[in-house]
Every structure is written in structure tokens, then in C-alpha cells.
Amino acid sequence: MWVPVAGLPQRLTLSASSGAGRLCLWRSGAARWKDVPARNRRGLSDIQPQLLRGQDFRELPSRPSKCGVESKRYLTSPRLAETVVQFLLKEDDPCKLILECNPGPGILTEALIQGGARVIALESDKTFIPHLESLGEKLGGKLHVVHCDFFKLDPRSFGVVKPTVDSRVLLRDLGIETLPWAKGIPLKVVGIFPAKNEKKLIWKFLHDIYSCTSLYRYGRVELNFFMNETDCQKIMANPQNRNLYQALSALWQVACEVKLLHTEPWSSFDKHAQGGQLGKPECRASEPLEQQTQQNLCFVQFTPRRNLFTQNLTPVNYDVFFHMLKQCFLKRNAKLIHQLHSLSPVDAEDILKKIRQKGTTKITDMYPADFKRLFETIERSKDYSCKWLYDDFMEDVVV
Numbered sequence: 001m002w003v004p005v006a007g008l009p010q011r012l013t014l015s016a017s018s019g020a021g022r023l024c025l026w027r028s029g030a031a032r033w034k035d036v037p038a039r040n041r042r043g044l045s046d047i048q049p050q051l052l053r054g055q056d057f058r059e060l061p062s063r064p065s066k067c068g069v070e071s072k073r074y075l076t077s078p079r080l081a082e083t084v085v086q087f088l089l090k091e092d093d094p095c096k097l098i099l100e101c102n103p104g105p106g107i108l109t110e111a112l113i114q115g116g117a118r119v120i121a122l123e124s125d126k127t128f129i130p131h132l133e134s135l136g137e138k139l140g141g142k143l144h145v146v147h148c149d150f151f152k153l154d155p156r157s158f159g160v161v162k163p164t165v166d167s168r169v170l171l172r173d174l175g176i177e178t179l180p181w182a183k184g185i186p187l188k189v190v191g192i193f194p195a196k197n198e199k200k201l202i203w204k205f206l207h208d209i210y211s212c213t214s215l216y217r218y219g220r221v222e223l224n225f226f227m228n229e230t231d232c233q234k235i236m237a238n239p240q241n242r243n244l245y246q247a248l249s250a251l252w253q254v255a256c257e258v259k260l261l262h263t264e265p266w267s268s269f270d271k272h273a274q275g276g277q278l279g280k281p282e283c284r285a286s287e288p289l290e291q292q293t294q295q296n297l298c299f300v301q302f303t304p305r306r307n308l309f310t311q312n313l314t315p316v317n318y319d320v321f322f323h324m325l326k327q328c329f330l331k332r333n334a335k336l337i338h339q340l341h342s343l344s345p346v347d348a349e350d351i352l353k354k355i356r357q358k359g360t361t362k363i364t365d366m367y368p369a370d371f372k373r374l375f376e377t378i379e380r381s382k383d384y385s386c387k388w389l390y391d392d393f394m395e396d397v398v399v
Helices: 029-033 078-088 107-114 126-138 167-173 195-211 214-218 229-236 247-255 289-293 318-330 336-343 348-354 368-379
Strands: 023-025 097-101 118-123 143-147 188-192 222-228 256-265 270-272 296-304 388-390
Touching (some): 078 222, 107 118, 222 229, 247 256, 247 368, 318 336
Antiparallel strands (some): 256 296
8 A cells, every 4th residue: 555655645545456557467577576575566665774773864874985986076166056056046946955965075065055045965975074064163054964875865675775874864853844745845956966876876766756755755856966968868858859768768757847957068077086185087098088078967957746646647556657668668669559559458549549649659759748648548447457468578577
């Protein structure tokens, strides 16, 4: 049973075994998850790390800095900091609570506070903690510094994960309250995606949004991240950019209003070096200097949509929606009607009529909103007890 989170309407409280999302399992795919506890068989795991008694955010462990292994990029340009502040703190925007990931020397931190924000700085490198705490004392209590790694928050895996960072402990002790999904933004997150794990994090946040877990227990948390230009282009692609358009594009655009706010040369960011020093990024030997300096980081805003969840798309059955899109894009140039035959026993021609698509429509002709309409139309079908066909290609089997 899904429990309503972040003030979602009571009517969306659906059982995983109720009408929406009933499945027919083909072949042996279901056996792969036979040892997984039943409560975790809808999508990825929501098991939370086991916490020690009395633990609070001040005691959240963090691994030692690995400057030579996991290099981090830092915003050190006052000009760029002012640009970011202009996007995050607008006069007509009531949300002034900012969670900053790995602020490093605190250039952006100070600019945000001077702009009227209250900042929670999550810094994973203890080298910067004394400076940030000193900065907080000078800024009149508007800066709260926590030594932990935001990008290890609520890891999606089974069992105990170390280091443990649990958003419920963190935000509870910081006094952050839940805001109903249909209301405004409870807080904004700003930072730079770590290059090493960017793709994994992009998918992790996507699952968090649809499942209303991690930060999204508290409402429609807004993400503002500098990210790789190629990944940005993929997320924002649509049928007008067929070569880049993929399941990831549709899933993000259904979930959020995605805006490219700013593009900044990669060379503008400093990298942490041994001894606590900051320096310009070094070019990899495999890439010429000219190619490295022409790379860009894109500052992208992800604002969850108020109308993301409906009677037919909920945190209970979102994993079926994920599967539908992934299966569709496996044969991206195929006709939609052919893919429907392999996805659902529901009458494909009738479904196409209801969503006002032609028999010649291809997968890459469908906009993200069209895929959501397709999914909801199949979920509403009343003449079929089994609405989805799953086979061995399915990644997250529901049993």
C-alpha cells in the first residue's frame, strides 16, 4: 500500500494489487526478484539506511577526501555566483531556503545570503568546514553548515549503506517541514553534478521524484544543477531532436518543467587539489586543450509539476510507466502500434484512437505528454484485468 506523501490527494492512495497496474508475467523474469521483500517490489528499493540510536545530522559520517580520485568542481567566480543568485532568488518567489551541495570556498554561499536566502551548506570535504562555519558566524545565523555528502543521500540499495546519510534525519533536525505537493516549493537545491556519477544521479533523482521518496517526501523540491552539456541536451530533447530523444528525455519532461538557465565554459570552474588548494581543471591527456576548454557546463532547473500525479499515474505504478517508455525506445524507429502489441493486451487500435494518434505514428513522433496520455489511457481500460505484458527484458519485475 502506498501511503500519501507530501500532501498528495487522498484519492491517489492505491493498492499495488488494485485495478491500475495489474500485470501478466511472461517467461522467467519474475523469478529474479523472488528473494526481495514484497514491500520493495514496486520499482527500486526504498529501504532506508539503518541509523544508530540518537543519531543526528551533526554525526553523519563522511569518507575522507579523495582529491586525487574523485575530483570535485567548485564555483569560485563572483560573476557566475551573481548570475546564479539572479535565477534562484526572484522577488516574486516566496521560497528563500537553499540547500547548497559542496559549496567549497563559499563564493556562491555568501552571494545567496546577501541576496536574502537562508542557506544550508552540505559540504563533503572537511577541509572547507572551518571556513564555512566562520562565514556562518559573520552572516548572522543565515548559514547552517553540515559535514556530509548530498550525493550519497538516501542511497537506493538493499541493506546498510556506508556512509549513511538519511534525508529524514537531516531535514528533521534542520526543522524543514513538508509542503503539500499542490502547493509551492519547500526548498531549492543548487550544486554541480560530480562528473564521475552524473548519469547514475540523474536516474536516481528521477526515481525519487516519481516515488515521492528522499527529499520529495517534503514536496516539490526544485533542483538547480550545473551538468554535462551532452546530458542536458538528452534530457531536453524531443521529437525535433530525434537523435538525442530517449526514454530519459520523456521521463524528465513529464515529471518536471526543465529549463536551461545558463551555459558556462568548463574552464570557469576550479577543481579541488591536494593540500586544500583550488586550481583550474587539468586537461586529460587523451583530449586536446582546445577541445577541453570548449566544453560547457549547463545550469539546468528541474521544477516538479503540480499535475504530475493523477488517478492513473501514481508513486505506486510509476515503475510500469518507466518500463513502458524504456521498452518503446528499444525500437525507437518502430511504429507505436507495433510496440503496443508487445506491451499490452489492450486493443492497440482503440488506444490510438483515444489518444488521437495515427497507425503510422512512430515512437520518436510522440512528445513526452503523449506518452503520459498513452499510459493513463491504458491504465483506464476497464475491459481488461491484465493491462501490461512483462517479459525478460523488464528491469524491475513486479511479482
